[in-house]
Each structure stands twice: as structure tokens, then as C-alpha cells.
Amino acid sequence: MLCTDGVVRTVTGIAMVGSLLASVAAMARQTAPPGADPTKVAQPPVDAPAAATGALKGRVKVPAPRPPVKTRSDYVAPAETTAADPPVTAIWVGSGAPPRDPATTEPVRIRQEGIQFRPGTLVVQTGTPVIFPNEDQVLHAVRSQSSAKKFNVGRFMKGEEPPPVVFDKAGFVFLLCEVHEHMQGNLLVVDTPHFCTSAADGTFEITGIPAGTHTVTIWRGRKDEETRQVTIEPGRTAEVDWTE
């Protein structure tokens, strides 16, 4: 943290409680460079020689859009509910990388907006802290019962930023809102820095992949996951069509 003593004193003078301190710290983190599009965040730290890396580019199948639901459930979604993000496919290359240090890793955000998780599908590397800010006028309570990470951030209103959740175990985390049952989010925690989510049309691109032959995992849903082998040549972009 790059705060001066004066600033610290001022802040201490204004904020007498720790929680306020935490929120100030969070705001400070929010000042991190913008352009942090979640789908593009998945860039590896540049600690490997650039010359030894290549890129993977191509197209994959995306999950089928969900048909209109006829349900017998008593559940009724609030009127303000908007459409969920279109389903996309998660792709990651390799496995076995050590987790990132949460203390130094910039947190990733999954918002609740229009009573949906946005983005609807996100991939993070193990050790990444994730913040779930509420952008709606209604209460949300983000939680998961998945074995990869059982958590419950509790209920938060708009503007009350909940504390980050660090996902330290690789696996699929099914995000739910305790209040709104139709809200479902897919968080894929992977032990590799090389990942992305496809565009809605299935196109994707991952750069900075070390040269060599890798196993690529293509994830469309909880029980719709496949792996492919790909060879990355240094300085080159491997083009694939995995729509079949």
C-alpha cells in the first residue's frame, strides 16, 4: 500500500472502525488500472521469456441457450430480472501450476446486476480473490455448496462491498444467490494461468502459452467437459476448430 503517513493519520481520524478501513482499502484497489475486462484478465504474469511462448486461437461450441422454462415451482423471479448472460465456454491450457498469492493478486469481480451474475461464467487461477459486488436495488446473498469452495458471503445491499473470497482449490464452483433461485453463476477455478472464456459465438484466443504440447480443457457445463491436445510452437499462433 502506497499511503503517506499524513493520509494514514487523516484516514485514522475520520474512520474509527476497521470495517471502514477495509472499505477504504478496497476502494484503493478499485483504482487499479481499468480495462480489467474479466474475460481478458486471464493474462499470465510476464515472468516467462516471451520468445518461448505461443498463442492458441480458434472456435469452440458454446452451450445451448436455455429454453423458456415452464415450472411448477412456487418460485417467481422479481420483475426487475433481466436476461442472463449468454452461455459461453471456458477453456484452459494445462494444469498443476501453483496458486497465486491472494495478498498480491488483484481481486476479480463478479457483479450481481439485473438480478443475474455478470459475467455468468468466469475462470480464475487458484489463489485468486473474488469480490461479489451488488449493483442491484435488492438484497443478494452469494453462496455456493460446491465441494471446490463452500461459502456464503451473506446479504449485501448495493454499495456495501462484501469481503473478497479466495478460491484456493481447483474445481467448479456453482454460484447461487440465497434470495434469488434463478441466479446461477459458473466460476471455474483452475490451476493454470492460461485460460479464457469464449465469446458468445465460440471464438477465443489465449496468448503467452509456453511452447510444447498441452492438454486443453473445454468446459461447457457441469457435466459437459472435454479435453484436447494441442502443440504450441514458439512465436506462433495455433489455430483450432473445436466446434465438432
Next chain:
Amino acid sequence: MRFSRRITLSILALVAGTSIVGAGIARQQVRRAEAGGVAAVFDLEARAIRERQALRLEATRQAIGQLDTNSFLFGALVEEDWADLYANAEYELRALRAIEAHFLDAKGRPVARPGASPSALAKAIDASALPATDGPLDQPPRAVCVFEGGSLVEALRQPVLDVTTGEPVGWIVAAWPWTWPARGDDVTASETLYAVSVGGMVALPPGQPHADWLTEVLRDAHGDGTELDAPGGEPFLLRSFPIDGALREPARFIVLRSLAASQQAERRTNAFFLGTAVLAIAAGAAVSQWMGRSLSRPVQLLGDAARSIGHGDYTVRVAVSGADEFESLGSTFNDMAQGLAMRDRYRNVLDAVADPAVAEELVSGELDLKGRTVDAGILFCDIRGFTATTESMTPDEVITMLNGHMSAMCDVIYRHGGMVDKFVGDLVMAVWGAPKSSPDDALRMARCALEMQAERERLNRAGGRPIRIGIGIAYGPVVAGCMGSSSRVNYTVLGARVNLASRLCSAAKAGEVVADDAVRTRLDAGISATALEPFPVKGFSEPIVAHVLRTAG
């Protein structure tokens, strides 16, 4: 057949017919009402059972519905984390107050509690009853009936849905003991038996009578409306309707309704109608007897009276009281009898005051009341020396003597077909040829005159005071007709011949019959005529030739 008997029989037939038809209709109505009552009670029971089941289903659905939208259960089922699932569901499952509650996974496979094996009931429900899928999503959740440990259990299953897809991610199964209709909650309870049959198994409410018999008899299927006799002979009417049961074994709810009460009611109704019919027939018999008599008695009285009148007894009167048609008929009859009696009296008087032949003709209306000229014989007969004879007699003796004489003379005249025209003192005038004429009028008159003299002689010889008579007869044209004032007339004859007969009578000596020449020319051989010297007669210009008649030989 007698009139009264006909009336009695018709009224009896009417009463009996009405009673029988009425009783039949009423019995039909009672039976229909009873059948309707049985059907209504059954329908009520059936509806109550269905409603109870529907209510239980709805209550359960709502209770499970809380679980259905429970995000934690959904999450645990999606993650297939059974420990997490039961940990999260423990409180809610207990709140269902079910005797068994557990989950099925998305494929309908039972999910056991971690560290516990499924109960026998859970196994029975899962094994026998519930289908793997729940049918179309818009179908209501199903209830099933299964037997476990000899008792009936109703199980319900509710899916836990992924609300974004509508697909079940798992199921909740809960079971309760079957709820029987409360006994004694209505008046029919003691007459109604319940049962549920699933496959060959029969479940009965605890404490219900006839348990062994029902278990035995309900093993076989029975159609609706079957009558079954319980031990002891009490008849029961069976009806049943399907309820949700194990899919491979149709389940039916059976209601047996005792017919004892309705049969007793029917017997009572029959007895009542029989009694009513008997009473009605008895009353009808009495009424018809009375009516028959009251109708036939006046008729008989009238008949008897009419018969008496037919025999000439006009004094008969019928005693008919009341204010009905018979009374009116009776009084009319009495008036008629009175009128007839009056006429009879008039006729008798008429016969006495007029010649019977004239009276007959007058009554029959044949007599021509206008005067007409006819040839007729006229006879005058008077007593010689009447004044001298009656001088010493009392008036009663005179009348007695005169009446005796006149009656004897009239008898003779009637015997000879003459018409007694009038009596004047001791004189009697008779006519032949009016109002009815015949060719031998003059001859009959002459014979009559001779017999009158002979009769008088015989009577004189027989004793009493001797009476001597002279008779004059004449024949010729006279005017005959009813003569007199407008209010009173006499049928008589007028003319010169009448005067002549009178003069000849005066001329006749005692015991003589003096006739004119016209009579003489009409005599037969039985009578001889001796001519008298012609003598002048007052009113006639020429001397009259007359003859004394005698019986020839």
C-alpha cells in the same frame, strides 16, 4: 245386478284401484328417494375422501414447496452432496410430521442418509410405488398407497426443481398413515363401513366391526351396487372408487352402506300403505254401502209407489226427505199421484153425472162438441101415479125408492147400449145413436123399452112398493151436441122427435111401451106392434100414428 250393489262395487273398485295405484306410486317414490339417498351419501363420502386426499396433498405440496424453493436443498442436490443435503433439510423434513421422509436424486434413485440405511417403509415406497419420473410437469404431484407392516400408508412425492430449467434436480418423498374418515362425524357413520384395497390387500379403519369378514370378502373385486351380507345377515351395498395407488396395483376406496335401515324403512312403508289401503277399502265399503242404500232406497220407494199407482191406488205417497234430486223427484212423484187421484175422482164424478159413453168420448177428446144432425132413438120413461105413491113417504124413503128404480132402469139401458141423457124428477130420458150411432139403434131401443117394463114387473113382484111405468120411444133426425152456458154444458139431443117421444110417453098407459111409426118399421120379428088410433099431438099438425109394442109370442 241391483243398482245399490253396482254402486257399492264401483265405489269399492275405485277406492281399491286408487289405493293400490297410490301405494304403488308412493312406494316407487320412497324407493327412488332411498336409492337417491344411498347414492347421495356415497357421492358425499367419495367427495369427502377425495377432498381429504386433495387437502393432504395440497398441505404437503405447500410444505414441500418450501423445500422445493429452498436454495440450500437445490444446491446440495445439484452438488449431490448428500450429507449436506440431509444436514440442510433436517429441520424442514421434521416439520412435515411424516412417518417417513427422504430424497431421491435427479434420476429418481433413493438417497440414503449418510451413515444410516433406508427404513423398510422407505424401501417399500421406493420399490413398489413411485415411478422414476413424475410425468408431465403440469401434472399435479401423485399420492400413492402402499402397505407396510400391515397398515396402509399414503406417500407423496414432490420434485425439487431447477427453476431456470424446470427440470427436477431431485425429489422429496414423504409418507403418512392413511387417514380414515372419522367415524361418528355424521349420522350415517354407524351404518357405513370403509375399506381400501390395494391389489389383493385390504386395509380397514381400526375398530371397525366385521373386520374378518371384510378382509375375506374384499379380496375379490366387486362391482358397484353389489349387495353383500355380513355375518348376522345385515345386508350392505358396496360402492367403490379409485384412489391413487401403487402404479402396478390399482387402489380403490370402498364404502359399504348398511341397507338394514332402508329395508326396515321400506317394510314400515309397505305396512303403512297396506294398512292405509285396508282402511281406505273398509271406509270405501262403508261409504259405498251407505251411498248405495241412500240412492237405491228412494228409487225402490218410487218404484213401489209407481207400482201401486199402476194398480189404481192413487193415495200412495213417497216419503223422501232431504234436499237432493230424489227429494225433488219424490215431491214431483207425489204431485203426480195427487194429480192422478184428482183426475180419477173427476172421472168418477164425470161418469156419475154423464153417461159413461159420453164421458168416455169427452175424456178421450173424440166427442165432437159442435152440434150435428143425426138419426137417433129417444126413450122417455116415467112413473105413473108418482105423486100419489110418494105422498105418504118421507123424503129419504122417496130418494131411496127413486134411486133404486133409476139404477135398475139405467142398468137395463146400459145393457142395451143406450145413453142416459137426463133425469127429471121420476122421468128418465135415454138416447140411442148419439154420440155413437149404429144401424140397429131403434131395434135396441125397442128391446130395451120392453125389458124395462119386464124388469119393473119383476121388481114389483119381488116386493116393496109397486111402481108402474109408461115408456114412449121415437126415432128420427135430431140435433145432437153439447148445449148449455160457456162454463157448463150437457150433451143432449134436441128436435121434434124428442118432443114426440115425450108425448108418446105421456100417452102410454102403465106397463105400456108406445113407439112412433119410424120405430115400428125398424123392428124385427121378436117384437109385435099394435097400431093405435091416430091422435093429435101438441106441436104436430098431423095426427100421429103410434103403436103399442109387445114381446112377440
